[in-house]
Amino acid sequence: METLMGLDCFVRSAEAGSFAEAARRLGITPAAVGKNVAKLEASVGVRLFQRSTRSLTLTEAGERFLLEVRGGLSSIQHAVANLASSAGQPAGTLKVSMGVTFGRDYVLPMLDTFLQRYPAITPDWHFDNSPVDLIAQGFDAAISGAMDLSPGVVARKLAPARRVLVASARYLDTRSPVSVPGDLAQHTGILIRSPQTGRVRPWTLRNLSNAEVAIELPARITMTDPDAACRTAEMGLGIALVSLPHALPYLDQGSLLRVLPNWYVDAGHIAVYFSAHKLLPAKTRAFVDCLVEHFESQNLAERFSC
Known part of the structure; x- marks a missing residue:
């Protein structure tokens, strides 16, 4: 050794x-x-x-x-x-990377069930919005909506990655109606700036008929954190473009409303990434299987699909 x-x-x-x-x-x-x-x-x-x-x-x-x-x-x-598995059961430290809000809201709730099922596994979960190098940084798995598939890494899809437009009822009641994507040009935008590139990415809206149109929403406010963008929209300061998993808690409680509810941004998939090695550690396989089961039991793929 x-x-x-x-x-x-x-x-x-x-x-x-x-x-x-x-x-x-x-x-x-x-x-x-x-x-x-x-x-x-x-x-x-x-x-x-x-x-x-x-x-x-x-x-x-x-x-x-x-x-x-x-x-x-x-x-x-x-x-x-x-x-090294304990009595034939998955064991060892499980190092996983996930986004702060996403991990807290959608992954952390499975922890109790996971530990009861696999008591010999010690979770070492890193809540960080920065991208990671899965292999070089020694992670067993990472959950992300946009991660490069470097050599030796595979992905298992969990749910669609969608972005939606949201605003508070107070904001919408005091501004001109938003009936078609072109109306966004007359409104105040709360947009996400990438903390890695420093840029606000231009996105394209898509509807259920697969029609596409570029988003023309003036960037009055930019944020690097999607939850902060949701809270800013909740204050009535504009229309935010954020990932649906971040918007859902606000939509569920009614403090934010969908703007152009028939339109969304298709950003690919949310997936769990792990080593492509044939001898995948039992602890990693157990985590991936439990995570997929959790997403299915909570119907998260459908909830994230717009």
């Missing part, structure tokens, strides 16, 4: 470009990472990294070694994870 830890530290350090970042991803100290890598180098008799105060780069031998061990290390880790 000591050699396995050394290999893991080596691969993570090579991917991250530093012992400090590798340590953060592994949950240990930078000194421990450096020590494990040094032991591995002593064991194989080859220097794997060129170290300086400012950088950490692979030697030529290190680059060859990384290509040879990366895939095999993943196979061994998954096999060990399955062997």
